[in-house]
Amino acid sequence: MTATGLLPRPTRYVDHVMGMPISLALRGRHTHDHRALEAWSEVMADLREVDRVFSTYREDSFVSRLGRGEITVADCPPEVVEVLGLGHRARLESDGAFDVRRRGPDGPVTLDPSGVVKGWAVERASAWLHALPETDFCLSAGGDMVCHTDDPASPPWRVGIEDPADPGRLVATVPVRQGAVATSGSAHRGAHIVDARTGAVPGRVASVTVVADSLTWADIDATAAYALDREAAAWLRSRRRTAIVVWADGSVELTDGTAPRQASRLRSSDSLSHR
Amino acid sequence: MRRIVMWLLSTVTVVVLLFGYHTSTSGPTSAGSAVISSGSSGVSGTLSGTNSSSGTSSSSSSTTTGSTSTASPQTVTGDSVQTRWGPVEVQVTVANGTITAVNVPVYPSGNGKDEEINAYALPRLIQETLDAQSAKVDMVSGATVTSDGYLQSLQSALDKAGV
Numbered sequence: 469m470t471a472t473g474l475l476p477r478p479t480r481y482v483d484h485v486m487g488m489p490i491s492l493a494l495r496g497r498h499t500h501d502h503r504a505l506e507a508w509s510e511v512m513a514d515l516r517e518v519d520r521v522f523s524t525y526r527e528d529s530f531v532s533r534l535g536r537g538e539i540t541v542a543d544c545p546p547e548v549v550e551v552l553g554l555g556h557r558a559r560l561e562s563d564g565a566f567d568v569r570r571r572g573p574d575g576p577v578t579l580d581p582s583g584v585v586k587g588w589a590v591e592r593a594s595a596w597l598h599a600l601p602e603t604d605f606c607l608s609a610g611g612d613m614v615c616h617t618d619d620p621a622s623p624p625w626r627v628g629i630e631d632p633a634d635p636g637r638l639v640a641t642v643p644v645r646q647g648a649v650a651t652s653g654s655a656h657r658g659a660h661i662v663d664a665r666t667g668a669v670p671g672r673v674a675s676v677t678v679v680a681d682s683l684t685w686a687d688i689d690a691t692a693a694y695a696l697d698r699e700a701a702a703w704l705r706s707r708r709r710t711a712i713v714v715w716a717d718g719s720v721e722l723t724d725g726t727a728p729r730q731a732s733r734l735r736s737s738d739s740l741s742h743r
Numbered sequence: 744m745r746r747i748v749m750w751l752l753s754t755v756t757v758v759v760l761l762f763g764y765h766t767s768t769s770g771p772t773s774a775g776s777a778v779i780s781s782g783s784s785g786v787s788g789t790l791s792g793t794n795s796s797s798g799t800s801s802s803s804s805s806t807t808t809g810s811t812s813t814a815s816p817q818t819v820t821g822d823s824v825q826t827r828w829g830p831v832e833v834q835v836t837v838a839n840g841t842i843t844a845v846n847v848p849v850y851p852s853g854n855g856k857d858e859e860i861n862a863y864a865l866p867r868l869i870q871e872t873l874d875a876q877s878a879k880v881d882m883v884s885g886a887t888v889t890s891d892g893y894l895q896s897l898q899s900a901l902d903k904a905g906v
Contacts, residue, residue: 548833626882
């Protein structure tokens with residue numbers, strides 16, 4: 469494998485936005501200098517602006533106001549349209565498992581595009597880091613990340629996949645040069661993905677990690693697969709995803725995207741939503 | 744609010760001008776180049792990892808903050824927006840202060856199935872590490888860590904250690 473002893477130590481930055489930690493690791497030409505610091509500060513400014521527009525925790529965000537009917541989609545920045553469009557596509561492709569609308573306990577439907585926003589926002593913000601020449605980066609938002617290596621000869625980023633039963637341990641390590649890794653599960657935040665109608669929490673699956681080109685879709689697919697619970701691995705296979713599914717019984721299943729099997733037909737009772 | 748919109752628009756324009764949307768969104772994911780002795784062909788092996796944990800705390804469902812406008816259902820269609828994936832148009836219907844429908848009459852028809860050139864190699868690499876607890880890592884991927892929970896996380900240890 470790689471000569472781990474010879475790897476350069478990355479320079480690290482941490483900040484917080486949207487209630488989650490943002491971790492950046494840089495290697496190569498721009499790690500401490502003003503260009504690196506500027507790119508990092510642009511990343512954070514970008515994410516803070518996304519929070520102002522999309523946060524469902526802020527009464528005055530565009531999305532909160534849109535959800536209450538105080539403004540129309542025509543009043544919103546174009547990003548809102550882009551994100552709702554993504555949510556729509558995700559709902560279709562997941563057979564309804566993923567939905568930016570969620571039904572409250574008493575029936576009202578609220579708008580919560582959070583399941584799309586995070587991956588999309590971080591992928592978008594990573595453009596500032598892509599602009600750093602001869603620099604490798606790994607940008608993680610609460611455990612979902614975009615990885616980039618500039619030089620094909622430099623070692624891949626090694627992404628440890630947390631054990632959902634014991635977040636101090638890892639179940640696997642994924643080497644990534646270019647691409648994204650996203651994990652959905654309930655380890656840190658408790659249950660936040662539920663069946664929209666019954667409120668049932670997925671019980672068979674403990675976590676789903678998707679490795680893909682795009683963080684937007686890695687994040688969406690990880691969330692949708694987790695919501696699908698026992699169908700998680702079959703659904704990911706049907707989408708030819710490279711993914712790691714950790715089941716609640718502690719077993720680990722890998723889908724490699726190369727063995728397209730007949731996708732399990734999702735039953736209508738599997739209509740779930742991200743919340 | 745206008746100012747925020749304008750700010751956003753200008754920011755977006757600047758981002759697009761400077762970088763476009765870069766290769767990570769279109770380029771294939773590529774794994775490490777290390778060549779691994781093949782191992783089993785079926786990659787979907789089941790491994791014994793850890794103890795089971797089924798304990799999922801019951802969800803607390805957030806309440807709706809309605810109680811604002813009371814109007815008849817109103818459907819508004821936004822302008823078409825050009826995205827990385829193609830043009831998108833969104834239609835939102837609101838009645839009595841809550842969203843009753845979100846329709847997207849125009850959206851990109853990508854197939855959502857990235858052709859990952861590493862699809863063959865990566866799972867093998869992962870397989871190799873499934874029980875490698877001591878593996879040195881750069882970042883940790885897990886269920887979303889909140890800022891509150893961050894200090895206890897493995898990622899926090901990595902960030903602090905500066906390794």
